């Protein structure tokens with residue numbers, strides 16, 4: 001039985017899930033959920049996810065949200081081996097550390113600059129840019145020590161992180177100061193299964209949207 | 217087993233989450249205080265262990281790890297797989313992870329946005345939208361707890377410990393939990409079930425005092 005996937009292609013956390021699903025070869029049945037039309041606030045949606053966020057999956061009656069929790073679940077359930085999400089306690093912990101870093105530091109700080117510009121007409125705040133660049137510096141440091149974000153193998157942490165980084169790239173944030181990120185980002189594009197479909201197209205859509213709102 | 221070193225700042229909710237997890241598992245921890253008010257997290261010795269300079273951080277036999285949620289799942293995975301705190305059942309575990317992310321990015325960030333500006337003396341009034349963010353987050357928690365004893369399944373898990381550690385910081389700055397029945401009842405259950413809860417409350421009191429030093433009145437009158 002297929003897994004239902006409630007999503008929007010522009011949303012970075014949705015793209016993290018899509019990349020993990022591609023890597024695992026799990027087919028997801030996509031249900032585009034238009035936030036602008038309030039499709040995440042219908043009684044049926046709220047019954048499934050009272051927190052009304054996308055992405056949400058429904059695996060034959062089991063509903064789950066928070067993109068990174070979904071990635072972990074899919075990898076544990078469908079992984080043919082544990083490369084994407086190692087079982088070894090220390091290796092798994094590093095994957096978790098990167099996932100929480102991505103959510104609570106990297107993507108959070110990205111959003112603090114660019115969301116108010118998109119949704120509130122705010123100017124670009126130099127202090128917030130500094131904070132985001134500090135976070136990019138942390139990531140650059142992690143990537144100076146290993147090929148992939150959590151070690152020598154590509155993991156679900158890379159899926160989550162590249163969804164964020166490609167979004168920053170799409171709105172024109174300068175990444176060139178972070179050589180390890182630049183190298184890794186190119187590796188992600190080359191290596192990840194279904195990268196174009198699962199991530200690049202949606203990130204580009206997000207960037208186009210940003211440019212149409214912010215430059216108008 | 218050599219003891220685990222926990223770099224700790226008691227007012228910090230994530231630190232108290234990691235410590236309560238260790239206490240629940242009965243682990244031997246060697247606590248090293250990192251006073252954030254004195255910027256001790258930038259000491260070169262600490263930066264070598266955690267370049268991201270956040271607490272909590274642990275070292276376990278040469279392995280360095282930070283992010284309280286990663287630390288707690290690691291400790292259970294390594295030292296208490298059968299404890300039930302991070303269930304082995306895939307769906308239960310996924311739901312625990314979901315609630316851990318909720319704690320990290322919703323509850324914690326919103327309470328932090330409200331309180332931390334007072335700790336550093338950069339705020340003088342409480343913006344309504346920031347306050348509403350906290351109320352909304354606690355409402356979500358209340359919904360997650362409806363008809364339930366614990367957040368996930370029928371036993372206490374890391375999801376409860378993480379969220380209650382964070383919620384304590386809202387309560388100590390004047391948030392009246394009795395407005396949310398499910399949360400209030402669950403909070404009382406956590407108090408009597410979690411080992412190290414009293415030790416946790418000492419850090420909570422320190423957090424409250426730091427906020428009150430710059431804002432003597434409750435943030436939620």
Ligand SMILES: N[C@@H](CCC(=O)N[C@@H](CS)C(=O)NCC(=O)O)C(=O)O
Pocket residue numbers: 011012013035040051052053054055065066067068103317321
């Ligand atoms: N931490 C969450 C973030 C999810 C999130 O904020 N999704 C946004 C779209 S990108 C959303 O659903 N917003 C609508 C809402 O929260 O009502 C995750 O990784 O899944």
Ligand SMILES: N[C@@H](CCC(=O)N[C@@H](CS)C(=O)NCC(=O)O)C(=O)O
Pocket residue numbers: 100104228229230231252257268269270271272282283284285320
């Ligand atoms: N998501 C992290 C949050 C950690 C965090 O923000 N720690 C704060 C104290 S509550 C800190 O170390 N701040 C000092 C700094 O980052 O320099 C976790 O759960 O561990």
